[in-house]
Amino acid sequence: MAWHALFFYFFAILACGFALAVVFAANVVRMAFYLILSLGATAGLFFLAGAEFVGSMQLMMYVGGTLVLLVFGVMLTAQGPWVSIRTSGGDWVLAALVGGSLLAVLVPTVLRIDAAAPQPTAAKEKVASETAVPVPAQPTATRIGLGLVGVPTADHSGYLLPFEAISIHLLVVLVGAAYLARAKRRAKPLAAEEDEL
Amino acid sequence: MLAVAFQEIGIAHYLVVGAIMFVCGAVCMATKRNALGVLMGIELVLNGANINFVAFGSEFLNRNPQYGIGLDGQMIALFVIVLAAAEAAVALAIVLNFYNNHATVDVDRADELKG
Amino acid sequence: MTHFLIETLGFPPTLAGLVVALWACFLLLNLIAAGALFFIWLERKVAGRIQDRLGPTRVGGKFGWLQTLADGIKLIGKEDLMPKGADGLLFKLAPYISFCASLSAFIALPFASGWVGLEMNAAVFFVLAVLGLEVFGVILAGYSSASKWSLFGAMREAAQVVSYEVPLGLCAMIPVLIAGSMDLTKIGNLQAGWFTNWYVLHDPFTFITFWVYFTCATASVNRAPFDLAEAESELVAGFHTEYSGLRWSYFFMAEYGSMLLVSGLGAVLFFGGWNGPIPIASILGLTNSDSGWAYFAANLLGTLGFLTKALLGVTLMMWVRWTLPRLRIDQVITTCWKYCTPIAAVMFTGVIFWQALGIPTLGDLLPPRSSRTVDGKAVGRRPGEVREAWMSAVVSKPQRGAAEQKTADTSAVTENQSARDGQHDSTDTQPAVQSTSAAPSNK
Numbered sequence: 001m002a003w004h005a006l007f008f009y010f011f012a013i014l015a016c017g018f019a020l021a022v023v024f025a026a027n028v029v030r031m032a033f034y035l036i037l038s039l040g041a042t043a044g045l046f047f048l049a050g051a052e053f054v055g056s057m058q059l060m061m062y063v064g065g066t067l068v069l070l071v072f073g074v075m076l077t078a079q080g081p082w083v084s085i086r087t088s089g090g091d092w093v094l095a096a097l098v099g100g101s102l103l104a105v106l107v108p109t110v111l112r113i114d115a116a117a118p119q120p121t122a123a124k125e126k127v128a129s130e131t132a133v134p135v136p137a138q139p140t141a142t143r144i145g146l147g148l149v150g151v152p153t154a155d156h157s158g159y160l161l162p163f164e165a166i167s168i169h170l171l172v173v174l175v176g177a178a179y180l181a182r183a184k185r186r187a188k189p190l191a192a193e194e195d196e197l
Numbered sequence: 198m199l200a201v202a203f204q205e206i207g208i209a210h211y212l213v214v215g216a217i218m219f220v221c222g223a224v225c226m227a228t229k230r231n232a233l234g235v236l237m238g239i240e241l242v243l244n245g246a247n248i249n250f251v252a253f254g255s256e257f258l259n260r261n262p263q264y265g266i267g268l269d270g271q272m273i274a275l276f277v278i279v280l281a282a283a284e285a286a287v288a289l290a291i292v293l294n295f296y297n298n299h300a301t302v303d304v305d306r307a308d309e310l311k312g
Numbered sequence: 313m314t315h316f317l318i319e320t321l322g323f324p325p326t327l328a329g330l331v332v333a334l335w336a337c338f339l340l341l342n343l344i345a346a347g348a349l350f351f352i353w354l355e356r357k358v359a360g361r362i363q364d365r366l367g368p369t370r371v372g373g374k375f376g377w378l379q380t381l382a383d384g385i386k387l388i389g390k391e392d393l394m395p396k397g398a399d400g401l402l403f404k405l406a407p408y409i410s411f412c413a414s415l416s417a418f419i420a421l422p423f424a425s426g427w428v429g430l431e432m433n434a435a436v437f438f439v440l441a442v443l444g445l446e447v448f449g450v451i452l453a454g455y456s457s458a459s460k461w462s463l464f465g466a467m468r469e470a471a472q473v474v475s476y477e478v479p480l481g482l483c484a485m486i487p488v489l490i491a492g493s494m495d496l497t498k499i500g501n502l503q504a505g506w507f508t509n510w511y512v513l514h515d516p517f518t519f520i521t522f523w524v525y526f527t528c529a530t531a532s533v534n535r536a537p538f539d540l541a542e543a544e545s546e547l548v549a550g551f552h553t554e555y556s557g558l559r560w561s562y563f564f565m566a567e568y569g570s571m572l573l574v575s576g577l578g579a580v581l582f583f584g585g586w587n588g589p590i591p592i593a594s595i596l597g598l599t600n601s602d603s604g605w606a607y608f609a610a611n612l613l614g615t616l617g618f619l620t621k622a623l624l625g626v627t628l629m630m631w632v633r634w635t636l637p638r639l640r641i642d643q644v645i646t647t648c649w650k651y652c653t654p655i656a657a658v659m660f661t662g663v664i665f666w667q668a669l670g671i672p673t674l675g676d677l678l679p680p681r682s683s684r685t686v687d688g689k690a691v692g693r694r695p696g697e698v699r700e701a702w703m704s705a706v707v708s709k710p711q712r713g714a715a716e717q718k719t720a721d722t723s724a725v726t727e728n729q730s731a732r733d734g735q736h737d738s739t740d741t742q743p744a745v746q747s748t749s750a751a752p753s754n755k
Contacts, residue, residue, distance in 0.1 A: 002326070008206045012214045019221035019241055028231050029455060033402060035237050036448060042218070042244050046274075049211065049255040053434050054274045058247075060441035060477075066240070066282045068474055071451055073289045074233050075467070077302045085230040085303055092228060099224040106216035111209050139433040140271070141494055147268055155267035162272075166279050173283035180290035184297075 008048055014041035026084040032067070032074045039063050053141045211252030219245030232292045232302045236285065243281045250274045336429050340418045344569040351568045352380045355630050362634040390557035397458035398554070406456060407555070407562035410449030414569035417442040421576050422497045423618055424586045424611035435496040436484055439577055440477070443532065446570060447473045453563070454551035465551040468540045468641050475648045476531040482656035483525035486518055486663050487511045487581040496580050503584035505591050509675040512582040517662035522582045524656050526628070529574035531644065533567060536633035538644050568626075575625025576618065583621050586614030 018038035025031045039062055046055035147153075150160030222241030229235050252258055254270015296302050353368065353376065360367025372378025394403055420435040422428035432438055447470050454466020490511055491499040503509045512522045531538040552563050579585055593610035639647065666673075 003329070005206050008210065012210070016214060016217045016221075019218050022237055022241065023221050023225050023228070027399075028233055029399065029402065031234060031237055033405075033452065035240065038218070038241070039244060040445075042248060045211065045214065045248060046251050049251050050257045051251045051255060051271045051274070052432055053437065054247075054251055054271050054278075056434050056437045056441045057275060057278055060437070060444055061282055062240075062244075062278050064441060064444035064447070064477070065474070066285045068447060068451075068470060069282075069285055069289055070233065070236060070240070071448070072467075072470065073236075073292060075451070075455060075463070076293065077233065077296050085234075087228045087230055095224045095227040098227065099220045102223065103216060103220045106220070107213055110212040110216055113209060113212070139495075141434045141437075143268055144271060144275070147272060156269060156272075159272050162276060166276055170279060170283050173287055177286040177290040180287070181293055 004048065008045070011041045011044040011048065014038070015045060026086055028074055028078055028083055028085075032071050035070075036063060036067050039067065051140065053144055206258070208252050208255075208258050211248055211258065215245040215248035215252070217245075218242075218248065221245075230303050230305055232295065232304050235304065236288050236292070239288070240281065240285065243277055247274045247277050250277070340415065340429065344415060344418070344565060344572070347572050348565040348568040349380045349384070351571070351626060351630075352383070352564070353377065354627065358627065358630045359634045362631070384561065387557050387561050392559075393554070393556050395458050395554050399456040399458070402452045402456035403554075404559075406449045406453035407559045407566070408449075409452065410446050410566035411562050411569070413442055413445040413449065414566040414573065416445075417573050418569075420496065421573065422500060422580065422585065424614040425497060425501055427611055427615065428497055431495065431497055434494045436488055436494040436499075436577075436581075439496075439573070440481055440484060443570065443573070444473065444477050446566065449563075449566070450551050453555065457551070457554040459554055462551050462553050465540070465553075469534055469551060472534065472538060472540070472641070472644055472648075473532055475645055476528050476652070479524065479648060479652035479656045480528040480532055482653065482660055483521050483528060484577070484581060486521050486656075486660055489660070489663055490514060490518070490667065496577075496585075500580050500585035500587065504587045505594070505675075507584070507589035509587070510582065510584045513674045515663065515666045515671070515673055517659045517666060518582070521656065521659045521663070522578065524652055524659065525578055525582070526625075528648075528652055528656075529578060530629055530632065531648065533570040533574055533629075535567075535571065535629050537636040537639050539633070539638065540641055540644065571626050571629055572622055575629070576622040578625055579618055579621035585621075586611070586618040588614070588617040 015038050018034045018041065021034040022031050022038065025034060039058065043055045043058040043063065046052075046058055143153075147156060147159045148163045150158035152158045218241050222238045222243075222245060225238030225241060226235050227238075229238065250270045250273045252270070253266050254268065254272075254274070256265070256267075292302060295307065299306060356379065357367040357375075368376030368379035370376060370379075371382045394400065417439045419429040420432050420438045422431070422435075428435075450469045450473075451466045454462040454464075454469075457463075487499055488494050491502050493499065499511075503511060507513065511518050513519065534540075552560055555563065593613050597606075
């Protein structure tokens with residue numbers, strides 16, 4: 001158990017520390033780097049919580065995909081004066097007030113959850129018993145795979161609909177992003193523009 | 198609060214980490230003038246929420262079996278990761294268009310619609 | 313090994329765990345370091361022979377065995393430079409990020425049955441995920457060098473690696489499809505026996521898949537003909553132009569480590585990993601005996617076979633590098649999206665149909681069934697058998713009475729599965745049996 005606590009604190013301090021570093025860094029490339037490390041530490045936390053598939057997915061898609069995209073964007077726009085844009089002092093004070101009060105509300109609430117446990121309802125148990133298919137004990141990745149295909153178990157009724165919705169959503173978003181980021185053609189040839197000037 | 202820190206690692210510990218990441222992301226969104234900094238804040242917020250979901254959906258951390266949401270936690274975390282990727286793609290396309298049109302990524306300069 | 317330490321030598325369990333973990337780290341690090349040492353020498357020899365010259369012949373005897381050591385000593389003694397406009401922190405950290413990504417992926421790669429850093433049930437996914445993190449070291453190195461050529465090299469490499477993750481993932485999914493698990497140890501165990509059980513000979517689709525996998529793997533680790541990031545004739549040295557001395561050597565250890573990793577992954581997925589073409593350990597009776605030392609010897613033979621296969625893969629990559637000319641960046645991306653990805657997708661569909669229709673594979677046709685057993689348990693797939701037979705029970709909305717019959721079906725099938733999975737089915741039964749225990753209690 002000591003190992004679990006040790007690794008939890010290691011990853012937690014890395015994740016929170018680099019998140020704070022993102023807030024306080026001024027150089028946008030360093031912000032991106034600290035974010036990568038913070039999300040990598042989050043993946044470590046996922047592995048510790050037993051969600052290996054989600055942890056691997058975080059590493060592959062979030063860190064290895066979304067953040068690469070972000071870093072590309074940073075490289076394309078981090079030219080000269082846009083590398084470090086400083087925020088004024090007044091903004092910092094306001095943000096600290098808002099952030100601090102949010103943290104002060106969240107943390108004590110979170111620490112009190114053990115005392116306020118919900119009771120399972122009778123309706124939920126009835127639904128579970130009617131639609132459950134007894135599935136042999138499987139490792140997490142298999143359960144996730146079966147859930148995505150729509151196999152209902154005692155805990156859930158399958159995730160086929162959200163899976164399909166997300167697939168279509170992703171397709172639409174990527175088509176839209178590709179359209180938005182296309183290279184724009186000029187309406188008139190350059191020579192004609194120079195004549196007008 | 199110190200008493201909790203020395204107990205066995207449970208859901209509360211994960212939720213505190215999630216809360217800290219969420220607040221960092223929110224402050225990032227509020228204070229950064231670079232549009233890409235705001236995007237990074239959004240990623241931090243989504244990750245804070247993901248940590249919460251995975252903590253509730255974990256079988257190892259549950260000391261109170263009525264808190265377990267089972268596979269739902271991991272599934273929602275997966276969906277959030279996919280949606281975050283989609284949203285980051287669109288947001289980056291918007292930022293790049295803004296940069297191409299205004300030659301700046303400073304969000305304070307995006308005030309053409311200001312009344 | 314933990315048992316040995318706790319029971320024979322009387323270590324406390326925490327210390328035993330720590331010692332075993334440190335020993336595993338030591339072995340993996342030495343594998344990469346010694347591997348890099350060997351591969352650099354091998355590359356120079358192979359390059360020399362292909363170019364009709366000898367390569368290193370002076371240091372350490374007639375074949376130049378210690379040439380890499382001499383190179384290493386020279387590199388350590390070099391001046392530690394950093395360009396004037398460079399971002400100090402990122403410049404210094406970038407080689408370590410590349411190296412760490414390459415090393416971390418070895419956590420999940422099994423060298424023999426049970427000899428793996430961490431036996432993960434999503435091992436294939438983990439290895440592919442961590443391989444994709446190497447690109448950050450390259451991007452940061454290119455950016456923080458404050459040099460245009462480095463930045464160009466870094467951008468090209470990032471685009472290339474991220475693009476090739478797609479066909480690489482598709483090709484790696486095909487053996488997962490055949491085996492029914494992402495656990496690399498299980499995939500290796502299912503290919504036990506003679507070489508006819510190897511997945512590369514499973515059906516023509518997987519055979520073609522292996523070559524597509526090899527192409528994508530070569531592109532993923534930035535080896536020629538896909539090595540624009542280091543294009544020596546165009547960009548000086550691409551993203552590592554401004555690096556000298558020991559920092560530069562970290563990039564190269566990362567590159568050779570990744571080459572060994574993708575070759576090793578291909579060996580496990582397609583060539584049976586530690587199961588040789590001839591099951592020597594089985595023939596010698598090592599796998600059937602109860603003695604721990606016989607098991608160790610069998611695994612050792614397996615590891616040697618696995619390393620030989622990985623070495624052959626790396627040598628093939630080197631051979632291709634010095635034979636083929638370099639591709640342009642647009643040709644690289646075209647190869648990925650217009651050739652590799654559609655071919656991988658078609659192979660995926662082909663393998664699905666081959667499995668679902670139960671068409672016999674090479675392993676089913678020859679040799680005879682008795683040699684397909686390992687430790688008395690049947691290995692491999694019987695023709696016409698669909699693995700998840702209990703899935704056919706889920707066709708329409710299940711009725712209350714039918715749930716009891718399904719429980720009986722599933723318990724029979726669970727035993728079938730554990731008989732087929734060989735030695736490592738303990739990981740299957742460990743997670744809390746929530747559904748099967750909840751279902752009867754809800755009636």
